[in-house]
Amino acid sequence: MFSDFMLTHAWLIPLLPALAFLWIGFFTRLHKKRSAAIAITMSSLSFLLACGVTWAVLSGPITMETPFVQKTLWFEIGSVRIFMGSLVDPLTAMMLMVVTMVSLLVQIYSVGYMAHDPGAGRFFAFLSLFAASMLGLVIAVNFAQLYVFWELVGLCSYLLIGFYYDKVSAREAAKKAFITTRIGDFGLLLGILLLQITFGTLDFQELKVLVPAYIWISGTSFMTIVGLLLFIGPIGKSGQFPLHVWLPDAMEGPTPVSALIHAATMVVAGVYLVGRAYFIFSALPVVMNVIAWLGGFTAFFAATIALTQRPIKRILAYSTISQLGYMMLALGVGSLTASMFHLMTHAFFKALLFLCAGAVIEAMQDEADIFKMGGLRKKMPVTFAAMTIGVLAISGLPPFAGFFSKDEILGAAAAVSTPLYLLGTLTAFLTAFYMARLLFVTFFGEASPGCPATETNAFMRWPLIVLAVLSSVSGLWGHFAGFGEWVYFGAAEATGIDWVIAGTSTVLSLVAIGLAYEIYVAKRWSAYEISQRFGVLYTLSFNKYYIDEFYTLLRRTFCDGLGRILYWIDLHVIDGIVNGLARLVGVLSTIFTFLQNGQVQRYVAVFYGGVIVLVAYSLFYAYKVLTLLGGAF
């Protein structure tokens, strides 16, 4: 009974934060504490419901093959009937848990973080809407519903990245995020439309039956195009190369937003979409190869950039891109389990890292450059401990969360392609190095004399502790509780550890951390000299491979060039026609002005002259006609 009740009320999970958004937006926007209370209450209720749903899924007969579906007619255009509802399977349940938990913790953290911000009410409204959109996306029953919430997530990211709208850089970053992800959304929309045209339905359960049959009958060629178009959406949303440029700039928003965007909501929407539509992607080898290689490349590429960045949140942003690349890589090599496992553990440790970074930045009074920090270990012991756990988790050291999920990905990659496995392992090495660099530079060494940092307040501290615990145990839990028997595609995967692969990556991570220790703490080698020796590589990495500059160049050349051409056309052709018409009227009016001189008697003369001419003409004509007829007169 209880589990039935939970499943049939799963639709409440996105609805409650949406109600919080409306309530705050209309009534308590200006009241900081009341807004926070409403947002957190609704999030807590959502979280409890998500717990109930997860319990129902774990205890009931619901598996990946037999999900619980509940839907109602949303609208009808001609013969196209679009439904809205909730689809609950283990994947959904996992996502619901992660999203509600992280957004709840982020909202509690925000009470402390936004305490002195006059716009806090608006902030909580947007956070609630963000959570609602993401939860709506997660329980979507078809592509149409998913797309609506997908766009809502994009809108919320725009609102929250541009939260400090009086700062030019925040406004620019918000626009950049929105426009860049829109490029991806357009591809997704085309893919969805092609699906609707081809199959006449967007429902996941129906497509799951129709797509394999279609591929069996007419081959993969057409579906490959559809799959690639669908994949463009995740490229934009999940910050894969080459549409990753918006993600580091999204750091302009308040830090809790960065945590929410980068850990549990926006960026994993793309990964989730690929996972949700895995029955399409997994049947298309070409698309799977593209996903795997793009993911692997993005993971490596972003890690090399993160090596040299200085602002703390920017390092974390590139690490997010890199980890999302990992998830895509796992999907591409055919392991939904590994990808979703990593998505879950990453949500916890990345939220932890971002919230720690927020605490550090607030303690340092908005100083983001890690090289201007140092020695925070003694001043902020709780934050330091939490950050250390986060760094160990992302570096993949046992027994923290990242160890299990990352090694599953590496194992899945090794089973398919050796180059991808090597790329992944190299990325793991780089990840451990730059995360250790961040930790050592920020927290070790000597504090500068006037350093204002103190430990954070309770609202910010407790979410850190909860997330630190989750980052420590979620991997172990996932491994021993059989995550692979729960979230899988095709056949259930047994979660075993390949000790060669796991050992290699662990040793490499330890080496990387040791290396970072020698460079940044023991100062055995000078970081400056190393950067000088690898001058070109360092410059490339520090300037993010000049991709932003390249896009600027493209925009200058093509968009501005097109703009100049169109401006010329506007100036000379469009305006020319209008001005020409005006001039024509002017010339004609000059002639008529001359004729209209106001002398009545001249008008009469002209009129009478006209009459004479007409009469003469008609007489002449009548004469001719009569002559032809034989001359009666």
Next chain:
Amino acid sequence: MMSFVEMMHLALHVGLPHFLLLSAVLFAIGLFGLFTKKGIIAVLMCIELMLNAVNINFIAFNHYMPVTDLSGQLMALFSIAVAAAEVAIGLALAFRIYHDHHTVNVDDLNHLKG
């Protein structure tokens, strides 16, 4: 060419040509006045002359042509009624123009010049 008898006949027996001639002369006088007179009252009078020339034509044709109804006379009556209305408006306009501009010279009344 007409013979003498015919000419005498034409001269002594008033018929359609006489009326047409009278009408044409009246019309020409009116037209000449319309072109040359400067006073607005005189111009109106000339227009009346032309209208009456036309009325004469109507009645003459009605009388001499083999028609059974009185459509020509009727048309003349209409024309007289319309002319009366027109003169009333024309004189009222002339009066207002004189009141506003202290002149009735049509050469000076060129305010609609483009």
